[in-house]
Amino acid sequence: MEKKGLYSIAAIGPDMLISGFLQPVPDLTPVIPSVDETSAIDPTICPYESSIIFFYKTWDPYGAFSNFSPHPIQMLDENGDYFTWLSVEHYYQAHKFVGVNDAVAINCVEDIKSSKSPEEASRIGRKMQRQRPDLVTPDWESIKTDVMYRALKCKFSIYPHLNSMLLSTTGCVLVEASPHDLFWGGGRDGEGLNYLGRLLMQLRSEFLGDSQTQNGISVTHQQREDEVKRP
Numbered sequence: 553m554e555k556k557g558l559y560s561i562a563a564i565g566p567d568m569l570i571s572g573f574l575q576p577v578p579d580l581t582p583v584i585p586s587v588d589e590t591s592a593i594d595p596t597i598c599p600y601e602s603s604i605i606f607f608y609k610t611w612d613p614y615g616a617f618s619n620f621s622p623h624p625i626q627m628l629d630e631n632g633d634y635f636t637w638l639s640v641e642h643y644y645q646a647h648k649f650v651g652v653n654d655a656v657a658i659n660c661v662e663d664i665k666s667s668k669s670p671e672e673a674s675r676i677g678r679k680m681q682r683q684r685p686d687l688v689t690p691d692w693e694s695i696k697t698d699v700m701y702r703a704l705k706c707k708f709s710i711y712p713h714l715n716s717m718l719l720s721t722t723g724c725v726l727v728e729a730s731p732h733d734l735f736w737g738g739g740r741d742g743e744g745l746n747y748l749g750r751l752l753m754q755l756r757s758e759f760l761g762d763s764q765t766q767n768g769i770s771v772t773h774q775q776r777e778d779e780v781k782r783p
């Protein structure tokens with residue numbers, strides 16, 4: 553019989569092997585995706601052997617994975633024209649208000665477009681979202697991961713060294729070590745959902761799939777990538 557207060561691996565599942573801690577409330581979502589989730593996101597990961605790469609600030613060893621890294625991306629706008637955004641963060645923050653038919657929202661998008669740093673873009677976007685939630689595009693919560701996915705796909709497609717860095721982490725779990733952001737980051741104690749890490753792992757898996765041999769010829773994703781414009 554199991555003693556009260558002790559958790560067996562059978563009761564908790566193999567998560568404890570990759571998270572390294574016992575979660576007293578079994579249904580809390582941990583920062584590290586479960587074994588099933590992990591394989592669904594990236595089948596190359598063996599949860600039992602994987603190590604975790606944390607990133608957050610741009611000056612960290614894997615800081616280029618941060619949305620604040622200074623890597624401009626070129627994305628199609630709603631008129632079918634390319635616009636260069638100074639960082640993924642610029643694109644993400646602006647899209648909270650893109651398409652909203654209100655002069656304040658339109659100005660806010662312009663301010664974010666012309667802001668000189670990701671920090672400034674983030675300040676403008678967050679402040680407006682806090683002060684005028686009515687100006688945020690109504691379906692924002694349901695589209696924000698798609699918006700982020702598109703921006704990240706562009707970033708990791710057009711910069712070969714970033715693509716190599718991402719592929720070099722194959723087999724590792726990626727976690728944005730943001731102590732405050734419980735959606736994109738892992739939170740202070742692993743209570744965050746880590747959606748940025750999840751999207752990066754998803755992209756890594758897609759890039760790995762892309763570079764597999766096709767018709768006997770190995771083609772890298774850069775050669776086949778025709779959805780994005782290079783800088």
Ligand SMILES: Nc1nc(O)c(N)c(N[C@@H]2O[C@H](COP(=O)(O)O)[C@@H](O)[C@H]2O)n1
Pocket residue numbers: 608609610618619620641644677678728730733736737748
């Ligand atoms: N490097 C860095 N510094 C911060 O202060 C951050 N919060 C983050 N995380 C990124 O912030 C964005 C979330 O913004 P909202 O809260 O939705 O306005 C997102 O890009 C996170 O990855 N990174």
